[in-house]
Amino acid sequence: MSDTKETIARIVARFFKPGDVVNLGIGLPTLVANYIEDGVRLHTENGLIGYGQTPPAGQEDDDFTGAGAQYISVLPGAASFDSGTSFAIVRGGHLAATVLGALEVDExxxxxxxxxxxxxxxxxxxxxLVTGAKRVVVVTEHCNKKGEPKILERCTLPLTGARVVTNIVTELCVLDVTADGLVVHAMAKGLSREELQAKTAARLIFPGSIEEIAETA
Amino acid sequence: MDKVIAKEAVGALFKDGQTVMIGGFANHGNPKRLIDVLVESGARGLTVISNDSGDPDYTTGRLVRSGQATRWICSHVGMNPEMGKAVAEGRIDLELNPQGTLAERIRSGGAGVGGVLLRTGLGTVIEEGKRKIEVDGVEYLLETPLRADIALVHARKADGCGNLVYRGTSRNFNPLVAMAGRIVVVEAEEIVPIGSLDPDEIHTPGIFVHMILAND
Structure with missing residues (x-):
């Protein structure tokens, strides 16, 4: 199970290059921080760009925490700011990407x-975040705990954003959200197109060349 | 010019039915001592505006437990199950806002701006009942300003003029809240002499601040 999540985190981390500023949501998206290249900087919406790993015991500081109230370390070059500036950064299109979890995501x-x-x-x-970031990457296990697809034709729960997602990454595939629908960019090694489609409640588009996730990662 | 006042004088500010805005984010950077004074005041029927509702009976969550708040405008209540219960039982009328929208509405209130046009929430429940305005072919929601009778702020340092300096992510909503209260009350970890802060390091100029809670 944790391997699944680490695989997803590794794939997503490769989307970003030095100079990018990225916001990682709570939960699975947080794991992406373990694999990003040096020079990719992290934004936390409570007001800081440039945080690093959890500080060592004894060095926690109540004035440096993340959006999940966890302690953060502050890297050289970090900047702190108020919530108004933080969301000017978000809405103004200054973030290269946001990475968020999903209850449901659709075509x-x-x-x-x-x-x-x-x-x-x-x-x-x-x-x-989903309205303002240049790239909106949804990371999720492909199916929910009951084994039902989380990638649907249409979401049934209240939306976080309408037509905002650019990529979906699961342990089974990497999907690009396009005007034509969900295009399979990469698939897990050994998985057939039929198997992937059977676990997905939206129509998948399989282009001529599809990467293997092992290679992508 | 000294704005430092005693706890008793702060307590006397609070009245039933007021709107109270409170800085802080997920239990960090909240004016905890001022919240204690508000709880002790016993003022009821309050509308609270804050980022979140804290933990059960901690920071802003104290006003859920105490039953003083009957209306709440915020972006997140997931850390405090007592809020969910109060809303389900009809004791608190909750209005959820996207966090950046909340920040911008508070900023508008303090800055004398009649509202802001934001794309956040288009196509979601957030757009219900709101005016849509098109500018150069792009659709926006009109979000209206928020103000408060009393704003409660936490700062790292204050001088007697009310000039404030915050630290790290404890800044969060505090500088916005500090602009949007008819009466703005600050608690500071350290109250420093007038003249000891460099004008360039001040985050909130003292003109916004009316009172500073004395440190014991």
Whole structure:
């Protein structure tokens, strides 16, 4: 299970190049930080660009935390700012990408990840991030805990954003969201097109050349 | 010019039915001592505006537990199950906003701006009941300003003029909240002499600040 998540994180980390500033959501997206190249900088919406790993025990500082209230270390070149500036960065298109988890994602690039029936949470900064970041990468295990597809024709839960997702990365495939639909960019080694389609509730487009995830990663 | 006042004088500010705006983010950078004074005041029927509702009975979450808040405008309540229960039981009327939209609405309130045009939330439940305005072929939602009767702010340092310096990610909503209150009250970890802060290092100019809670 954790291998699955690490695989996804490794694939996504390769999307980014030095100089990019990226916002990683809570949960699976956080793992991407372990694999990014030096020079890719991380934005946290509570007001900082340039954070690194969890600080060693004893060096935690209550004035340097992430959006999940976790302690962060501050790298050389970091900048802190207020929430207004933070979301000017987000909405203004200054982030190369945001990486977020999903409850559901669909072939139009709609994302639902903030509201579950019977549980009150709130959207936090997710709606702003999907609206403003240049690239919106959804990372998710391909199916939910019941084995049902999370990639659908149409989302059924309340949306975080409409037509905002650019890429979907699961342990089985990397999908590009295009005007024509979901194009398979890469697939797990040994997986057939039929098997992948059977686990996906939206029509997949298989181009002539598809990378193997082992190679992509 | 000294704006430092005693706790009792701050407590006397709070009245039933007020709107109170509070800085902080996920239990960091909240004005915890001012929240204590608000809880002790017993003022009820409050509208709270803050990023989130804290943990159960911690930071802003104290105002959920105390039953003082009856309306709440914020972006996230997931850390505080008591909020979910209060909303389900009809004790708190909750209005969720995208976080950047909340920040911009507060900034508008403080800056005398009549609203902002944002694309965030188009095609979601956020657009319900809001005016859509097209500018150069791009559609936006009109988001209206937020102000408060009293704004509560946490700073790293304050001088007697009310000039404020924040530190790290504890800054978050505080500089915005500090502009949007009819009365702005600050708690600072350190109150420094007037003249000891370099004008260029000040994040919030003292003109926005009315009172500073005395440090014991």
């Amino acid at each position: 139009l690039g709609n994302l639902a990840n903030w509201s579950l029936p019977g549980k009150l949470v709130g959207m936090g900064g997710a709606m702003d």
